[in-house]
């Protein structure tokens with residue numbers, strides 16, 4: 001084995017959406033500080049398979065912090081202790097030999113557990129389907145440089161668009177609010193000239209769907225911004241509130 | 252060779268596509284409503300095709316194996332997307348993009364396809380900006396460009412180091428809009444495991460619901476595979492963990508020919524392997540080569556840190572060997588040059604399998620520019636460094652962060668270490684000009700097809716191709732086929748062809764669980780990867796390839812005797828998903844080696860050691876190999892090679908020199 005850290009993992013095991021779950025303790029040995037957190041899970045899963053047990057199910061794909069699939073709640077924090085990273089970008093050098101690490105799935109009524117650490121985040125897709133777009137059919141576009149956009153606006157819009165849809169903001173929020181996620185998309189489009197036409201409908205429809213999915217309301221704790229791996233700013237929520245307010249006035 | 256009609260339209264290169272569009276068959280709106288299309292894959296190719304087709308009025312179903320369409324592997328593309336806009340007024344044009352792509356591909360792609368790609372490239376940027384994709388801008392509000400390997404103009408559009416993310420989210424927003432309108436049914440966490448053909452035409456798929464394990468039957472008048480590349484056959488690659496060949500391979504076994512399977516791209520700038528626990532490799536965008544300089548110590552076995560090695564003892568080997576392009580030579584050339592230095596003992600880092608990518612000069616240069624811009628007179632060295640760092644951070648910040656995350660080293664202060672890694676597969680299902688495979692009604696788009704990049708893909712061209720295929724090519728070409736299908740009523744999934752296909756999939760599932768072996772799927776995958784990397788990787792030779800074929804056959808036999816798939820079928824079971832994928836990789840790997848063995852020339856990413864110049868450059872053999880290899884699966888591990896001759900009317904293949 002390539003390293004010398006020994007750890008105790010306490011991992012949430014849940015056979016299916018309907019089954020009851022519980023924390024199960026697994027010791028792991030010989031972990032290298034250069035491993036990523038998910039590579040440590042690979043090591044554990046390989047061991048479980050070799051012992052004839054069932055490996056732990058978790059979502060992951062890109063393993064470089066961009067797809068938003070990975071989603072572990074580590075020692076009470078989504079994506080673990082390090083700021084500005086996803087679970088897959090967390091490395092074992094962030095832990096010490098002998099540590100006990102508790103790993104749970106995202107917990108929110110709108111994100112039901114599918115199995116072990118895997119949850120269902122389709123609610124996010126349904127919110128986007130209600131207005132997270134600009135209605136332009138293929139082939140309708142004018143020359144791209146016909147719409148000059150001030151660099152500062154373009155940059156702010158980009159910063160909001162960097163959201164990876166992971167759901168950490170919801171998982172960390174005591175109200176399970178999805179405001180940071182929804183506001184990031186609303187801001188991205190509200191900051192651009194192309195997004196103006198549908199501005200009103202967008203804010204109203206997306207917020208309505210967000211409520212329907214059972215996400216809680218925002219009480220400005222700011223926990224989401226702290227835990228967001230892409231450091232999406234709370235200013236987006238303020239901007240969204242203005243958009244929503246405006247939408248209701250225009251009614 | 253009657254089977255391989257590329258269907259390139261007649262006429263001048265510049266007119267082929269416009270004439271085609273003006274004369275192709277159309278389907279009227281009322282008929283579109285009753286035509287159903289299955290799109291497998293929600294990456295750039297799949298999402299853009301699905302949204303565009305739904306806008307046209309077709310009934311569309313989209314499948315992806317991730318939990319959301321937005322997570323398709325396209326999301327990870329970093330550097331940028333090419334388009335012949337000539338916004339920089341630096342001499343770019345459709346022709347030049349076409350020429351660069353044909354030359355970059357080492358004259359192993361079709362002129363007609365590549366010209367069309369270059370032609371629609373500009374529309375892609377327009378479309379994405381209209382969708383609200385926040386591409387990088389200059390202070391005047393205009394779009395910004397950078398240059399990328401293998402070209403001398405600035406035609407690459409980007410969004411920091413997250414271009415793929417932004418483009419995919421744009422395409423995904425278009426897709427979700429259609430989902431909201433009810434014209435697209437989105438089936439995430441579904442894996443396609445079989446193509447259903449009826450009377451020789453593709454009519455549907457069998458998919459497994461990855462949450463419940465249930466096998467589902469889905470009908471379509473046409474089926475589009477937009478399922479990405481197969482680089483994970485090497486186990487370690489820059490691809491996401493789930494990338495696989497399964498959809499394409501099942502289609503191949505149902506009659507779709509596989510084009511140029513051995514053409515794989517090894518990307519020069521990746522973070523080196525750090526240990527045997529490694530599950531994937533991380534790319535550092537090629538855009539870094541715009542400003543970073545690549546070097547190794549002049550002395551073999553030098554163990555000093557980069558900062559301790561004085562300027563005159565550094566060998567900037569790309570600048571030395573290729574003065575015209577320097578650090579911006581195409582990927583295949585840069586990768587081989589790194590391997591050459593490391594094999595010769597000049598490698599750095601603990602493994603000695605790495606070279607330096609250094610931003611010191613860029614930070615200095617930008618520091619001076621910035622000081623002038625800000626009007627700072629007589630700046631101190633520390634100020635200059637700070638200014639320089641700010642500019643570099645603006646351009647590459649997220650990449651630098653990623654590097655630090657993974658290696659624990661700060662690249663603003665110490666040179667990065669990089670090494671080539673598997674990145675992209677130019678090979679894929681053979682398609683004609685319409686993007687149709689050899690199975691009527693079965694189309695293939697994006698990285699999954701073989702079509703536009705020849706033997707080597709230029710940077711920032713995959714995003715362009717995926718979106719070109721999905722937004723601007725397929726929505727036209729599919730009309731040619733569907734206009735003849737309007738009288739075909741939706742076929743019931745009770746049709747026996749669906750039953751047979753489903754039974755085949757169920758059979759494979761039962762077989763996996765029945766083996767009850769002793770080794771995990773990953774065990775076999777890692778072994779396969781090592782064979783492929785050692786013998787069908789950056790350099791290939793006859794002896795190695797012959798060995799690899801035997802080793803893979805043996806490994807495949809072991810797999811089917813000794814693999815352990817835990818759990819059951821009726822639940823979320825990632826090990827079962829992997830088993831399906833690795834089973835197919837174990838067949839594909841052999842075909843890749845056969846293809847590499849057949850092609851005894853060197854071209855693009857395919858370097859046959861027997862075919863090189865005295866200076867160690869790749870030696871192409873146009874007399875013998877100016878063709879596309881299209882492999883037909885004859886069953887029982889047998890393949891027949893068909894050749895599509897490549898005809899060059901406009902550009903004349905010449906030795907590809909970047910000196």
Ligand SMILES: Cc1cc2nc3c(=O)[nH]c(=O)nc-3n(C[C@H](O)[C@H](O)[C@H](O)COP(=O)(O)OP(=O)(O)OC[C@H]3O[C@@H](n4cnc5c(N)ncnc54)[C@H](O)[C@@H]3O)c2cc1C
Pocket residue numbers: 291292293294295296297314315316317320322323324325326327328329330331332333414415441442443444477478479480489490491494495497498534536674675696697698699710711712713714715717
């Ligand atoms: C790290 C990295 C950086 C890159 N950077 C650049 C860049 O800067 N510029 C550039 O031009 N190119 C870049 N590329 C290449 C480019 O990203 C890809 O070639 C391109 O995005 C592929 O798009 P696609 O739509 O063909 O496939 P993908 O985006 O891979 O999508 C495949 C889709 O198919 C689905 N799928 C696959 N199999 C099945 C199945 N059996 N059943 C159901 N669904 C299935 C998946 O769920 C997914 O939705 C990069 C690649 C990598 C790895």
Ligand code: SF4
Pocket residue numbers: 162163164165166167168169170180181184227228229230231232
């Ligand atoms: S706002 Fe941040 S935490 Fe929330 S989904 Fe987006 S990236 Fe994740």
Ligand code: FES
Pocket residue numbers: 059060061062063064065066067068069070086087088089
């Ligand atoms: S696996 Fe993609 S963000 Fe972590």
